[in-house]
Amino acid sequence: MYYSSCNDSQLLSFVGFRNELAMLSTTRALLQSRLQAIKSVALDRQNATWWQKFALMYRDGQEDILNYTLSAIENMKQRTIHRMMHALNNNIHPEKAPFISILNPTYCQAVLEEGSSETNSLITLDNVVITLKQMLDKDKAFKDAVTQVIDDAEENEDVLFMLALIRERANHHSRWKFFFDLTTSSEQFHDEESQMEMQELHASLFPALTEECPDIFPAHIFTVDALLWADFILNNYSIDNPLAIVPL
Structure with a gap:
């Protein structure tokens, strides 16, 4: 309802923290199910034919891509959690409910720009x-x-x-x-x-x-x-x- 008539693309790039966490969780679950499907099949690599070897190369490449993407999703989740922690520690709160960017542009801009985007410390979801x-x-x-x-x-x-x-x-x-x-x-x-x-x-x-x-x-x-x-x-x-x- 709030975004249906929005013409400002900048307000569409970030909806809110709930949306970010839900999106990351859903995407992670989908990719993990795909990765599990690849790993669940026992393959005879030693006696593979030449065409099976090419298929295995493709399969291994898909597994590498999935593992890399899952790692990227975890990094995105950590950046999101750190931004949330920054907001809590600095008493930066949304002005209106629901907590979406189109209703809270100043708040969202503050946490996205000032929040730590990269850090080596690990913060769990329970903290935010x-x-x-x-x-x-x-x-x-x-x-x-x-x-x-x-x-x-x-x-x-x-x-x-x-x-x-x-x-x-x-x-x-x-x-x-x-x-x-x-x-x-x-x-x-x-x-x-x-x-x-x-x-x-x-x-x-x-x-x-x-x-x-x-x-x-x-x-x-x-x-x-x-x-x-x-x-x-x-x-x-x-x-x-x-x-x-x-x-x-």
């Missing part, structure tokens, strides 16, 4: 995104509570993530406060179907969780509107493999 593990590890009380009241954490990962996001948003000292402040008005974008789903989810969890752990799940924080916000964040700011929120 929000993950469920990250939130649970730093909040033992919440982790213990959800472990007791929610069965099969893996199957209910989305629900746990939403509850963790709501709790983290209530933390006024959160590292991601700027992100929560910029996205808090997102509830208005939900349709009737989403509202019904979140109302049903809320009814299945509350007031049972509040009665079980009132200090962890206060009713005034874990509302239907809060679930709508968390659901919106998961649907619009997340990437897969691993599941993470991109707050930049």
